[in-house]
Amino acid sequence: MKVTAQPVAQCYHCGEDCTADQITYNNQSFCCQGCKTVYQILSKSDLCQYYQLNNNPGSAQRITVRKDKFSFLTDEKIQQQLISFKDDEQTHVTFYLPQIHCSSCLWLLEHLHKLNADIISSRVDFGKKEIDLVFNHQNTSLRSVAELLTSIGYEPYISLQNLQKAKPVIERSLIYQLGIAGFCFANIMLMSFPEYLGLDDAEKNLQQLFRYANMALALPVLLYCSLPFYTSAWGSLTHRYLNIDAPIALAILMTFGRSAYEVLSNTGSGYFDSMSGIVFFMLAGRALQEKTYRQLSFERDYAAYFPIAVTVLKNNQTIETALPDLKAGDTIIIHHGELIPADGLLTRGEAMIDYSFVTGESLPVVKEMGELLYAGGKQTGGVLELLVMKEVAQSYLTKLWNNTDKQTTQSYSFINAISRYFTWIVFGIAAVAALYWSFYDSSKAWNVVTTILIVACPCALLLSNTFTNGHVLRIFSRNKLYLRNAQVIEELATANHLVFDKTGTLTSSEKQDIAFTGKYLTDEEITCIAALAAQSNHPLSKELVKWLNRKEYFSVSNFNELPGKGIRGIIDQHIIAIGSDEFVTGEKINTHTGSVLYISIDGDTKGYFSIRNHYRPALLAQIKRLQKQYNISVLSGDNEYERKTLQLAIGKKAGLFFGQQPHDKLNYIQLQQKKGDRVVMIGDGLNDAGALKQSNAGIAITAGTNNFTPASDAILEADQLQNLPAFLKLAKANKKIILASFIFSILYNIIGLTFAVQGVLSPLIAAILMPASSISIILFTYAATVLYARLIRLK
Template sequence: MPLAPAPAPETLTHVACTHCGDDCPDEPIKRAGQPALSFCCQGCRAVYELLAASNLCTYYRLDERPGQKVKAVELPGRFDYLDLESVQSQLLAFRSPTLARLTLTIPQMHCASCVWLLENLFKLNPGISASRVNFLRKELTVSYQPDTTSLKEVVKLLAAINYEPRITLAELGAQPHHGTRTLLYQLGVAAFGFGNVMLLAFPEYFSFTEQLQSTFGRFFGWLSLLLAIPVLLVSARGFYRSAWQGLRQRHINLDFPISLGLTALFVTSVVEIVTQRGPGFFDSFTGLVFFMLIGKWVQQRSYDALRFDRDFTSYFPVAVTLLTKTGEQSVSVKELKPGQRIRVRHQEIIPADAVLRRGTGRIDYSFVSGESEPVARAAGELVYAGGRQVGEAVELEVVREVSQGYLTQLWNNPAFQKDEQPNLETYANKVGRYFVGLTLTLALGAVIYWYPKDPQMALRAFTSVLVIACPCALSLATPFAMGAALRVLGRRKLYLKNSAVVETLGRADTIVFDKTGTLTDVKKSAVEYVGPALSPAQLQAVAAVVRHSTHPLSQRLASELPAGSLAVADFAEIPSQGLRGTVAGMAVRVGSAVFAGLAPAPTATVEPAENLQSSVYINIDGITSGCYVFRNVYRDELREVLAKLSQRYRLAVLSGDNDAEQTRLRELFGPTAELHFRQTPQNKLDYIAQLKQQGRTVIMVGDGLNDAGALQRADAGIALTDTLTNFSPACDAILEADSFGQLATVLGFSRDCLRIVLATFVLSFCYNGIGLTLAVQGRFTPIVSAILMPISSLSVMVFATLLVRLAAWRRGL
């Protein structure tokens, strides 16, 4: 018998759920024989019991309340499509009669307990032979025996313990992606070359080894050359390729002077060794490559964890329920043909443009169009793909294939593709260009000065200048400063696609917001009660009724009302009208004015703005007592954030919704902000493009598919998500909604980072200055190079990282 975890800490009135840690209702759900355990809902208890039965309660000890509230609606046959041969063949990475293996993405994974439980799946289902977590990618690789269990069973088990994998069209067929290993190999070769060449160069540095040097100098030189060749061919390849690509686009990036310097260094060293004039600079050469690769590695490390380039296919479900003459059948969305009938249940996404045939559609298009309230559709009307059905199951007849639907077309619109900016104007690249000019001028100057006196010296000075001007410290400054910045921002739940986004954020001068879901908090909406007050018993009764409904307004209302667990008799939900039920002897009706027994007339007299808000009327025992009015609620921190932002940025709002909120937005945003309503996705995109044409650097903050184009077109698109598990459109940065209040601070921090990069540039210029002074005088020797290069590289790395930490600390991040 597993021991019970410590009893939940008693707060004033609430008890935390043993599974998920949420507050329990006044009468917590108990488990027979273990009074110390309390659960907030049956779902949580079910998970606990499942784990307890397999002695897996360690789960609750490793981390504080690791469970997640069970909220999925159990739909029969939800995973049936996993039995399909076509789906299986795409999902499984390996398949044989005795073993099958696949990798699933599980976004809910968040702590050590999750890792532990997911790696102990075999205790829950003996058919699973092994499961392995990659926490950073939130992936689980499962091996199972197809003869004892099935893919559907595995996924069902995961869903039962509330780690439902995300299986979408985009993920189908995608093999577990390996992070690029090339860089690691290159780093390994460079480290190998660097270490050994340094060892061989050692005798050169010390006078007491002169005799050694005279005997073995030549051998050491050739050996160094031998060791440096793989470094040049394997490790330094990336720099040459990037410089070449830049050149082909008539653009000089930072990798160009690097390649120039590396070439000069290598050629000089080869010449010195072949002509036996000196030991060469191979130690500096390999060291440089090694340090710069470290910079690249730092730059690359942070990218893996999140995927920013999701397209519509990750939004659509994998399979739909097809209605055929023989009954229901699960088919892959891709196989959907016009004319077929499908069934879409509560909370499912409509996969293709279709005509509603049976049932009442209430379709939540908030993600596609930005409209905040679900749209009602009756039989015979057209529904577009991308909406989420709320309420009863409906039957649809497909009119267009998935690939030709409105949403898909929108997405494939060339205007929505971000034009790959080959010449990303980062500071480093801009500086790099001047750097090349300066270097070449100096090198030629040195030749002109020395040539009449000493031709040999002229050549030496020329190569020395090229070598020392190799901006390795410069190339390290950005990755290290930005890498540190990415980590700081990641802690604050702002995840950036790459470090160039930090620069863009720091340079931006205009911020454009979407309204629904971005400025407003979809989960909350102010509920105001108008009318004679309800008694606590009546409130309980209303709460009990609305809790039975899945209608969004009911659910919002339920979250506002006191928690309770009264039984409801005679419950009925009349679509687009309301709910009724009998609780503790009271007949409760909740719904539209007419449904609750009011004449529809009064609403007409109310001013139009009020009209657009939703009201839910309450009728208890035949008496209409009042109504709940729902308003959009702006995020708590919005006013504060806007006040800070408006000092520095030009602000604008693009809303797909109507202009009911205009006055409130005007008050929040101030007189100068531009407010646009009823914007289609294309309008939003055009607006951003227009701003960019005016030479502005634009940040777009949005959340839905309707913002996808604008997010792409903006210099930096920030997608706001309520949880990382939700879908977010392709973007440059993902901000968790909880951190919205820190937007101003984060942008300030990005500006700090830009200044830090500049400061680091100055530092590396100092090193280059010292080196150049020596170089033009022809006094740049291998030993000077061997000392100066690592010192400059290392100090720049340390300097950049520390300054970013300091800036973060000062901003309180």
């Protein structure tokens, strides 16, 4: 008896294929109960505009959230950490909702008051994927608000990090300084023009007015806008070295001092326009360079992955306990989809632990009763009971994280190295000039010294540095490589050793290589296998369904799943079994490494599907090419099974290390650094976290910027990995562009100076040339970076 073969419809809520059990409600099809429930809630409250703004705006609701999941929100202590403000009536709270992705989300979340009248306001920060909620806590509670969000498909992500850190204050002082400097600069320029264009003798009193007004406007620039230069210069002086800001701070003070002297003694108009202009441009460069990626975090530690509370079983009662209060010896309950927060012994339940957070390996591991489970794994089977062996902070992974104190080999930026020599040379010239003039005409000595210091200010160097860095960062981010700061560009440029993680980095965690070995399968048999596999939530079955890619599904009867072993069911009058060798054939015959799914139809073993991680082919070829310039190492937590194929693919010189534990990776990098190598580590997962931190530049790979990445210096989207050689090239070019534009600006200064000394240059021309030279440097850095990026085929 052949059962109905249905065409595949798309879920009205989330857009996924409605495979196994399609639900029809109000003439719309839904893939699961969860999606239908969300639709029901929304249609009841007249919120169906949600579905009109975008097609299928929801996220899949197949995995139902446990009913008591948010019961920890009734805990007073946890509440206090989460809410930002509370008075007699209102509570303000901010939730992180990773599901926010389109205008429908925005619309729905800002109309929450229709679903619960006690929500006074809700405002979405789209970039950060956060919602700021204000609700009346006399009629509703934090828990019910969180549950309301969950019920419409936006489950708040609340992690241990919410408990530990105060919310970072947004640093806006640079923007204020830039705005004020721009205001002062423009007005000073305006009031300097009469001076440059010449004034009648009759208007001398006006000249005085303009000069004093300029001085007044220059004061905020001196006292407020230049603060970052002073603090940075002072910081470097207390550490007994000169950074680039030291001569700049000196030049700003010098210029202001001399200009004020000229104005007060009525001998000239001073250089307030140059001073404020240069401060404005330098601040603009800094703002460009320090542009932050709001949706990304480079500082994440394990706390961002871990839940805020866990269910503890005490005297047969469940108590929600904040994670820091968890003690060794407690028995905790881990539900489906929850993370194991502390190392513990499995005392009850079938453990199928997905360690993809930790190792990058996407296929789960089966653990037996009595085995030690390490923190960081995610349970994908049923409910577990765990005897906590170590407190959260003492668990293997978290300890590894906390122990790594990166031995910062004081790496001076080459900009600071240049400016150090530069400063001494300038001081030398100024001293010689001062000595010379004090013998011949001591009245001029002061003038000459200040002029030299003002003209030789390495502003051009700072300008070319910050603007070039800013452009390079922008090009990187357009190609989905996000750097923590500009210093990382230099680290990438000077690196000579690349270390790769294998699982999740060289291999793709999304795609698997599947091959069938065994007897011939008819098309109908394959469809039956797909139908059976579609019934299971096991990751391997899901991969198999995806790979078999059937457009129709038969219905399955007598379905039965033995977690960790396999599945069995009757389809189209055949008994089909999929699973491990023992489950399907009754004996252990597997000599294969990697994951294998045996198939039997009516008791006849047909063969097996082998599922292996898929290598990113373009990347391997690129790595082979990179060997000419870099030392290459691959560190893998797997066994040596794939050594030969990998060595062949990436070349003989590369060092391959298998069976590497997280601390082995860290030690390996330390060892290389001791040898004098500058290491770039490329990896994903928590097991690389220590290595990423220890390396000179750690690049974390992520499948999408929505996902969490361990603390690192850079975040790269996985599909852009093959651009790595281009990124390294651009980082190297960065330094050359800065040097070229610096030389360019020195020539500018020398030419300008010679004309000025001869008295050929009129003050007006000089006043125009000053900002023009800055702008030309800015344009040069822009053109050079963009052209070079095009040349190496970056966007």
